[in-house]
Amino acid sequence: MTYRHSLRKRVAIAFAVCVAVLSVVWGFAFFAAIKLSEDRAMTQQLQVAADSYPAVTMNPRGYDDIDSLPEPLRDWARSHPEEGTYEFTADEFHVAVIPSDNELGRAFVVYDVAGIEAESSEDWWWLLIISGVVGTLGVLGFGLGVMVIRRAVAPVAELAKVVAGIDLENLSAGDHKRIESSRFGDDEVGMLAETIEKTLERISAFVVRERDFTGSASHELRTPITVISGALELLEQSDLSAADVKVLDRVRRATREMKTTVDMFLCLARETDDERYDQQFLVAPVVSQAIEQQRHLLNGKNIGVDIDELANPSVFGHPQAFSIAVNNLVRNAFEHAFEGRAAVTVTIKEHELLIANQKSRNTDELYASTETPSSHGYGLGLGIVQRLCERNGWAFSLVIEETCVAARLSW
Structure with a gap:
C-alpha cells in the first residue's frame, strides 16, 4: 500500500476529519435538543389551554394593579421590586417588572407556567436521557478517533511488526528482505524502512564475513603453532645442553602464550561460538x-x-x-x-x-x-x-x- 501524503500530513488530516465529524454530530445533537425543547413547551402550553376550554386564559398576562395580581405575588409586588425578571419556583410564576404611567410607576407581566414546566421527576428522566445520549456520542467519538488515528499510523505499526519478527540474535543473510521497504511508499515511514533494511543488509553481510574470517583465521593461525609445537617435541628428544634447554623452554612458553592469545582473540571476535x-x-x-x-x-x-x-x-x-x-x-x-x-x-x-x-x-x-x-x-x-x-x-x-x-x- 502506497500513500500520497507524508505521515505527518496523514495524522493531521485524520485529526481534522475526526474533529469535523464530532463537531457536526454535536451540532445536530444540540439543534435537536433545542427543537425538542421548543416543541415540548408549545405542546404543554396548548395542552393546558385545551384542558381549560372554553374558559381559555391568555398567558402571559399584564397587570397594572397590585390587587389584581395572583395572590402569591401581591405582598412581593408591594415591596417595590426593581425592573427586571423574576422567577418564583414554588408558585410556578415568571414575572417581568416594567415601567408604567400608572400610580405605582410599575406594571407586571406574569407567566403562569403551572402545567407547562416539567416536574422534578420528569426533569431527572430527561437528564438521564441526555446523559445517555452524550455518553453514547462520546464513546462513538472515541471509537472514531481511534479508528482514524490507527488507520493513519498503520504503516508504522506494520513496520514495527515486521522488525519484531526478525531474530536479531541470529541474523541470516536474507532477513533484510523481509522488510520490503518499497511497499511503505516514499514518506517518512518508507525512509525509515529503507534505512532499517540497508542496515540489516550490512549487518548480515558483516556476520557472514565474520564467520568466514574466524573460520579461516582459526585454521591459518593455529597451523603454524601446531607445527612449532611438533618441532619442539622433536627437539626435546635430542641431546641438548643446559643453555639450549633454557632456550627451548622459552620457545615453548612463547608458543603456548601465542596459542592462548590466538584463542583469546578468536573467542572475542566470534558473534556465536557453537552454543x-x-x-x-x-x-x-x-x-x-x-x-x-x-x-x-x-x-x-x-x-x-x-x-x-x-x-x-x-x-x-x-x-x-x-x-x-x-x-x-x-x-x-x-x-x-x-x-x-x-x-x-x-x-x-x-x-x-x-x-x-x-x-x-x-x-x-x-x-x-x-x-x-x-x-x-x-x-x-x-x-x-x-x-x-x-x-x-x-x-x-x-x-x-x-x-x-x-x-x-x-x-
Whole structure:
C-alpha cells in the first residue's frame, strides 16, 4: 500500500476529519435538543389551554394593579421590586417588572407556567436521557478517533511488526528482505524502512564475513603453532645442553602464550561460538592450570602463592573464555607482585574468584589508566577480561589499595 501524503500530513488530516465529524454530530445533537425543547413547551402550553376550554386564559398576562395580581405575588409586588425578571419556583410564576404611567410607576407581566414546566421527576428522566445520549456520542467519538488515528499510523505499526519478527540474535543473510521497504511508499515511514533494511543488509553481510574470517583465521593461525609445537617435541628428544634447554623452554612458553592469545582473540571476535556459552565447568581445575602455566614468571623471585579453596563452585558459560580471563589475571598478578611471603593469594568462593597480590614499587604506574586499556601491559589484560565477562554474564572488578591489588571475578 502506497500513500500520497507524508505521515505527518496523514495524522493531521485524520485529526481534522475526526474533529469535523464530532463537531457536526454535536451540532445536530444540540439543534435537536433545542427543537425538542421548543416543541415540548408549545405542546404543554396548548395542552393546558385545551384542558381549560372554553374558559381559555391568555398567558402571559399584564397587570397594572397590585390587587389584581395572583395572590402569591401581591405582598412581593408591594415591596417595590426593581425592573427586571423574576422567577418564583414554588408558585410556578415568571414575572417581568416594567415601567408604567400608572400610580405605582410599575406594571407586571406574569407567566403562569403551572402545567407547562416539567416536574422534578420528569426533569431527572430527561437528564438521564441526555446523559445517555452524550455518553453514547462520546464513546462513538472515541471509537472514531481511534479508528482514524490507527488507520493513519498503520504503516508504522506494520513496520514495527515486521522488525519484531526478525531474530536479531541470529541474523541470516536474507532477513533484510523481509522488510520490503518499497511497499511503505516514499514518506517518512518508507525512509525509515529503507534505512532499517540497508542496515540489516550490512549487518548480515558483516556476520557472514565474520564467520568466514574466524573460520579461516582459526585454521591459518593455529597451523603454524601446531607445527612449532611438533618441532619442539622433536627437539626435546635430542641431546641438548643446559643453555639450549633454557632456550627451548622459552620457545615453548612463547608458543603456548601465542596459542592462548590466538584463542583469546578468536573467542572475542566470534558473534556465536557453537552454543558453548552455556556449558557448566568447575572453577578449581581452571585456576590450578592457570597457576601452573604462569608459574615460570616466578622463577628467581621470592614470591609465594597461597591458594584458599573455600568452596568448589561450578560456572555456566564459555570454558575457554573463563580460562583466558583467569590466565590473564594470574599472569598479571605474578608479573606485578612484590617479593615476599605469600605475595599472591588466590581465593575461590561460591560465587567469586579473588586474586590479590602485594604492590611493587612501580605498581601505580603499571596499573594506571586501567579504565582505558592500552595496547601493552596490564591495561590490555583488563580490557580482555572485561569483554569476556560481558559476553558471558560475569562481573569483573579491580580494587587498588595502598598495599595490594585485588582482582575479583564473580558469577
